[in-house]
Amino acid sequence: RIEGRWSGARINFSFLECPLCHARIQHALVEDLIQPFVDLEAKVKTRAVAKLKQEGLEDHEEIVSQTGPFYNDPEGFAMDHYAFFQCFECKEPYFGGARVCGPAGDEDEEVDPEELICVKMPKTSNPWTTAPPRP
Numbered sequence: 001r002i003e004g005r006w007s008g009a010r011i012n013f014s015f016l017e018c019p020l021c022h023a024r025i026q027h028a029l030v031e032d033l034i035q036p037f038v039d040l041e042a043k044v045k046t047r048a049v050a051k052l053k054q055e056g057l058e059d060h061e062e063i064v065s066q067t068g069p070f071y072n073d074p075e076g077f078a079m080d081h082y083a084f085f086q087c088f089e090c091k092e093p094y095f096g097g098a099r100v101c102g103p104a105g106d107e108d109e110e111v112d113p114e115e116l117i118c119v120k121m122p123k124t125s126n127p128w129t130t131a132p133p134r135p
Contacts, residue, residue, distance in 0.1 A: 005037065009111035011084045011093055013041050040086075044093045048078035051095060057081070087118035094118035 006012045016025055016037055025034065052058060052074055062068040063077050070077035083096040 009085055009113075009116060010096070010099065011040070011044055011086055013037065016041075040093060044084045045075055045079060047084065047093065047095060048082050049075055051082055052078040085116045087121065088114050088116045089121045090118060092118060092120075094120075 006015055014022075016034060017023060018025055057063075057077075058074055060070075060077060062070045063072070063074050065071060070080070081099060083099045083101075084093045085096045086093055
């Protein structure tokens with residue numbers, strides 16, 4: 001399960017949880033296997049929280065309301081709210097928008113991994129780095 005990582009295009013880290021109790025898997029025998037994903041998760045969380053602050057959503061009702069699903073958990077809200085993808089070329093996570101805004105955020109949607117290219121890659125790798133000619 002760990003080697004299979006997340007399913008779909010959107011990065012998520014539920015594969016690092018026990019399928020029965022949903023506790024984070026921790027054991028010396030799998031530490032080397034898990035550590036790269038823990039490092040990736042830290043990058044995604046940092047970027048998600050930065051995006052949350054950039055968009056001024058730190059006081060979103062789901063975070064500040066005592067009955068909200070992410071009460072006092074802006075990091076959890078950001079991880080649920082935003083979609084991040086792993087660049088096929090450089091393997092770094094990149095922001096893909098709000099999770100609800102696009103079909104690529106749907107974990108069940110089949111997306112060719114080779115199409116997941118961040119804007120930092122050379123123009124030959126990423127068709128989105130150059131604007132189409134204007135009419």
